[in-house]
Each structure stands twice: as structure tokens, then as C-alpha cells.
Amino acid sequence: MSKSIKKIGVMTSGGDSPGMNAAIRAVVRTCAFHKVDCIGIYRGYQGLIEGDFKEMNARSVNNIVNKGGTILKSARSQEFRTVEGRKKAHSNAMEAGLDALVVIGGDGSFTGAMIFSQEFDFPVMGIPGTIDNDIYGTSSTLGYDTALNTVVEAIDKIRDTASSHNRLFFVEVMGRDVGHIALNAGVGAGAEEILIPEENLGKDRLLESLKRSRESGKTSSIVVVAEGDTTGENVFDLKDYVEQNLPEYEVRVSVLGHMQRGGSPSCWDRVLASRMGVKAVESLLDGKSNYMVGIQDSKITLCPIDQAVKGKTDIDLELLRVSDIMTT
Incomplete structure (x- = not known):
């Protein structure tokens, strides 16, 4: 995975969450800043299988930082769970000249990215987008x-x-x-x-x-x-x-x-999405792959994507105690 990255695809997958559009914007504009081409993939992995691509530039993502949902749409793909489906997806990626993929979604989306990367030696980077905050390796997910x-x-x-x-x-x-x-x-x-x-x-x-x-x-x-x-x-x-x-x-x-x-993302989610999008692209350009971008102690971090998929988040036991006291 040491090849030069000249074109990056970005997609949203699984359930939508506020902040996904802000993350798309960050990925596209970071690509533009580093003079890397960017391709938007519509409807997640199903769009990758069907070649539903669109070239994106800095102006493609005007006025979306404040919007909920995802302009790239999202879908769950049963076909991508099959070897044949993933082969179609890889063929389309190669035909489009993609060198790497940024996947914005949850653990199911990351599982797909991890398998795709392993099967085709294809660089991937994950950005956690889910309101449940149930992804290991980050203290906050986009939309939470x-x-x-x-x-x-x-x-x-x-x-x-x-x-x-x-x-x-x-x-x-x-x-x-x-x-x-x-x-x-x-x-x-x-x-x-x-x-x-x-x-x-x-x-x-x-x-x-x-x-x-x-x-x-x-x-x-x-x-x-x-x-x-x-x-x-x-x-x-x-x-x-x-x-x-x-x-x-x-x-x-x-x-x-x-x-x-739904709804317009909070300032926190907009800023977090922007930081994660920049980190995802620049990490790929640095030759890294199979990581999820996260945040820990206010610092943007990288977590191996397999750990993000397999790990479990813990509930804040101190907050449970606070809750008991507050209901007195």
C-alpha cells in the first residue's frame, strides 16, 4: 500500500448522522488543498458496486456544513457482503482510477472497508458517523x-x-x-x-x-x-x-x-467532522491504511480499524452514580 495516492473516493454508509456532510466537505476540501482528485460515491457500497460516482471539488461542497443527513445518500448493501459484489466494487474503483477510500459510517461500514482492503490490498480510512456513540477507539462519534x-x-x-x-x-x-x-x-x-x-x-x-x-x-x-x-x-x-x-x-x-x-449538526459535530476529514485524507497521503480516525482527550487519533470493529465501548459508571444522586 505504498503507492502514490492521486485520487480518493469518499462515501457514507449505514444509518445517517448529523455531521456526515461536514465530514464529506472536509475530505473533499482537504483533497483539493493537497491537489488530489476526489470522487463522491453515492449510496455507499451499493453505489460502489454500481459505479454511481461523481467528481467533486471544493465548490461541490458549498453550504453543506450545516445540513443534516448526507448529500451522498446512504444504503445498506447485501450484495457487498458477497465476494462477487466486492469484485464488482473493486473493478469499478479501478476503472475510476481510485487509489484509496474514505468510509464515513459505523462498525458495519468499517467491517466492509476492512474486508475490501484485505481482499484487494486497497487503502481505506474510516470516519465514525453514528449517533449511538458505540464505536471503540473514539470518545465521540459524528452525530452523537x-x-x-x-x-x-x-x-x-x-x-x-x-x-x-x-x-x-x-x-x-x-x-x-x-x-x-x-x-x-x-x-x-x-x-x-x-x-x-x-x-x-x-x-x-x-x-x-x-x-x-x-x-x-x-x-x-x-x-x-x-x-x-x-x-x-x-x-x-x-x-x-x-x-x-x-x-x-x-x-x-x-x-x-x-x-x-435528523437536524442541523451542532458546532461540536461540525468541528469534529472537519478535524476528522482532514486527518483521514492526510493519513492516507502519509501511506497509512486500515485505520479509523477518532478523538481521545481532545486530540485526533488513529485506531486500527479491526479494533474499532471488535472493541466495545463502556458506559460511564460515574455518570450512573450522578444520575442516582440527582433523582434523590
Whole structure:
């Protein structure tokens, strides 16, 4: 992988996240700064298989730093999971003169990049774009900060109506495997209880917490639930359980869903995307490959992409303790 890099492809893959456009902009403009050609690949790996390419320059990415989603679109490709599909993708990459690839996405996207690189000795670099913040090797992924702010704003509004009607609201947020959004947004929004996959507190503990809240004089409550929490079968099961055991509560459920992925990225995500995009391109030009760009202790770092795929993120246990104290 020591060949000279003269043309770099950039794609977004998997679920979209705020900050992806800012990262695309950074990759394209860093290529322009170093006089390297840049090709935008539409619809992720499926676009790579179908040759859905477009030449990009510094002006191609005007006015996108503030936009959510991804101008390059995204798609999940079953065909790329096959050897034949990856051969088509490589053939198109060679025909287009691509020397390296920047993949913006999550662990599934990085797995595809890693396999592609191994099979064809093709340089790749990953940028973590996912609101769940569940990628090992970085303290923050693109879109996570924006999603937190979106969730906190939504919970603040839900609390207004909860207080007005003396209601208990279960608010479900994204986080199938990890509870970073639920935990941080729950503390930030002052939730009375936070349910996450990493800590199954059980239904009895939930009831006791809600009873204490009621006895302490609280007339309304917010419980933030990560979608992967296993306290109940689902958030509606929890609602039914509380209504059966604490009939004094009027219970409602609000599932925030995909609104968490949308919206204009926060300043933090825009700056992070810009720093990561520059690092990704310049690392490829320095001859590096099979890394993910991350951030640790405010410094931009490189993590071997196989570690990013295989590693697991840890929940902040200190924040759990803070949450318990705040619900007193």
C-alpha cells in the first residue's frame, strides 16, 4: 500500500448522522488543498458496486456544513457482503482510477472497508458517523452530540405537558446495544429514572423509584428508556406494568425515533467532522491504511480499524452514580 495516492473516493454508509456532510466537505476540501482528485460515491457500497460516482471539488461542497443527513445518500448493501459484489466494487474503483477510500459510517461500514482492503490490498480510512456513540477507539462519534441536544430539547418539551397534567412519561430513545444517549440525555434533562441495556435494574426497582418520587412530592416524572433496555419486553410493556401496579399514575409513552438522527449538526459535530476529514485524507497521503480516525482527550487519533470493529465501548459508571444522586 505504498503507492502514490492521486485520487480518493469518499462515501457514507449505514444509518445517517448529523455531521456526515461536514465530514464529506472536509475530505473533499482537504483533497483539493493537497491537489488530489476526489470522487463522491453515492449510496455507499451499493453505489460502489454500481459505479454511481461523481467528481467533486471544493465548490461541490458549498453550504453543506450545516445540513443534516448526507448529500451522498446512504444504503445498506447485501450484495457487498458477497465476494462477487466486492469484485464488482473493486473493478469499478479501478476503472475510476481510485487509489484509496474514505468510509464515513459505523462498525458495519468499517467491517466492509476492512474486508475490501484485505481482499484487494486497497487503502481505506474510516470516519465514525453514528449517533449511538458505540464505536471503540473514539470518545465521540459524528452525530452523537447533535442527537443528545435533540433528545434533551424533546424531553424538555415533554416535561412541560407532563407537569401540566401530572403525568408519567416513558421516553424511548435510540440505543439498541448501548445506553450512551439515554444516560447522558437523561442526566441532562433531569429524568427521574434512566433505563439502559448495560444495567437491568428490574421492574421492582423501577416501581420503588417511582413510589419514592411520588412520596417526595413529585406530581410528574420522566423515565428515559434506551430502545435496547431489557427491563420490560418494550417501553409499552413498562407502561402497562406501571399502570397495573401504580394506578395513581397517568402514564404516557413517547418514542422519539428517527427524529434523533435528523437536524442541523451542532458546532461540536461540525468541528469534529472537519478535524476528522482532514486527518483521514492526510493519513492516507502519509501511506497509512486500515485505520479509523477518532478523538481521545481532545486530540485526533488513529485506531486500527479491526479494533474499532471488535472493541466495545463502556458506559460511564460515574455518570450512573450522578444520575442516582440527582433523582434523590
